[in-house]
Amino acid sequence: MQDCLIIGGGLIGMLTARELAKSGLSVSLIEKGQLGQESSWAGGGIISPLYPWRYPDAVSQLAKWSQQHYPQLAEDLKHESGVDPELTQNGLLILAANETEQAQSWASEFDSNLRVVSAEEVETIECRLNPELHTQGIWMPGIHQIRNPRLIQALRGSLQYYGVQIIENTEVDDILFEKNRVQGVRTQEKIYYANQVVVASGAWTAQILQKQGITIEIQPVLGQMLLFRTEPGLVSRIVLSEDRYVIPRRDGRVLVGSTLEHVGFAKTTTEEAKAELHAEALRLIPALADYPIEHHWAGLRPGSPQGIPYIYEVEEKSGLFVNSGHFRNGVVLGPASVNLLTSMMLEQTPNFDLNPYNICV
Template identity: 35%
Template sequence: MQIAIIGAGVSGLLSAFELIQHGCSVTIFDQQHAGKAASWAGGGILSPMYPWRYPAAVNQLAQYGKALYEEYNAQLYPITQIDFQIQHTGMLIFDPEDFAIGQSYAQRHQEPMQYAELLQGQDLHQLNPRVSEQFQQALYFPHLSNVRNPRLLQSLIAYLKQQPQITFVENCAIQKLQIQNQKVTAIHTENGEKFVADQVVLATGAWSQAWAEPLNLSIPVKPIHGQMALFKTPENWLPTMCMNKVMYLIPRRDGHIVCGSSMNDFGFDNTPKAHIQQNIVDAVFEMVPELAQFPLVDQWAGLRPSSPDGVPYIGQMPEVDNLWANFGHFRNGLCMGPASARLLRQLMLQQSTLVDPAAYSPQRLIQNALA
């Protein structure tokens, strides 16, 4: 089966990876370089932040993220020599209003990744001596990890580019899908080329709304600007991830600390803003005051594919028999990515599914159009 995937972020790349394991040939299109949009810009926490604030459908996919990335890394590393650098740091959450609800969530759901305990004073500061003395309590999630997403993307792309059944078409926007008799019969690129595939996947992230008019659907996905800052400390300087008021610090193995993040609607403008950087820096210095001694080495912003409730669209698109969706993951594309791609592959190849696909059905796009 020949499959075309439009979009080479983590959703498109993992979808391609899953499909070629099952005998498919894949052409991956992207309007820029592969792996350079929101997937690259994110922090890589392998859990929704404050999972109790999300619908069950988000957490259901996210719970597979860590185990599947470990499996993929073991498979890819011998070939690419690029380690995903999955860091098992755990996380501290300092928001007092979330202590009881977080513990209740952990007890109710019994997901190993979301096991939580409330740390007090000395125990907290023994675990992470960098934390400000103003914090004397924290909710601790010992099993939460992060993946170094730029390296994950580099490894995936390097692996896929070595596979004979994969073709990349980069820096090439899709101008239109030619649809006849409820089937995509051709893909037309901006430079006048035409491609034909048995099945077509839209993994277009924040740009997905562009398909609404040609498909006569309502696609409530839009770009939300999320900004990050990067500090450089000594190796293993910060022992855990930290989070307060939706701001976080994510330590990498080599001493880099990724800090974020913001949420703003600036359209497709992904340039960093000085006032947002100041908000991030102020928030992380409040959590870890010593970080102010180290250099701020980079800043950037990505465009998250916002959807109304953060539940992605995965499955067959309405009214077009060979058109599929894997988009709309909002803030959780990296942690939901592996299970989303696996679910898409299972649906496309008519295999049994790892979760009930109903909650992710793109049939919701018709309901939106009628609302």
């Protein structure tokens, strides 16, 4: 019998398992495939929501907390695993001249570094930017990015460091209860017993909870991405315009994202999206025309109605917790949402108001 069992080894499940194990609990993490190969692998790793002022405060509060804690988390993960997740402060340049007022008003509470910058400043912030986009911009110099596959590798090492039992290639079929108290989970091979169970199953969360008669509004939302192989330093900032962005990695690779498609659980890439993202990449950074596309992939985001994750203990199902529905922002919201969930599980005073994240309220 374990203290805690987590269903789903994406970023949210891994961070949850790590935090609980750090507190001295015995923890198992069950993943139907390999750790971190779904949305958490596919994402861009920007440590900020896109157009952050468009989100409810419930999202901004979690994002702000995570942004403050990421440098320490990246250091700790490096120490525990020997893998550097490459947390890098490139800043985020947003070209949305008609949203400057909204951005400034949001920034007074959530990001004191945000500045509205002139067309001339935009040009110096990212010198490879298409001159046609030299207009007034919104500059967030404090924003970091992290390299998703490296973050996952580092988290795997950290889970081993803290003694989490990792069970891969094993799908949870159902959650077991006795008199409304959680007992564990059933897989095809066996039953795993635990005092507390966390559903952190990303886009698949609603399917698992449905078996218990629990309805939750989480749907898969497909996102396609392209990767260019360039030389280091070609692009130096994360740039966002008309919902398309480029993210420069330290080794010169440049990610371009992303589509938003409601196509169920089919995780397929299309030639149409590839052509569209390629054109968008060149619209932002014309120099990318000289470099090859190295990779094109898709991931299933756990879409929730306003992007607010569900973080709560299920009513009348004692010991069953949910941490899911981070939609486009699981990397930036993850540490804070895990801090909130684990404070509930460990009966500690939470750092956030629980209500916005609790479906039962």
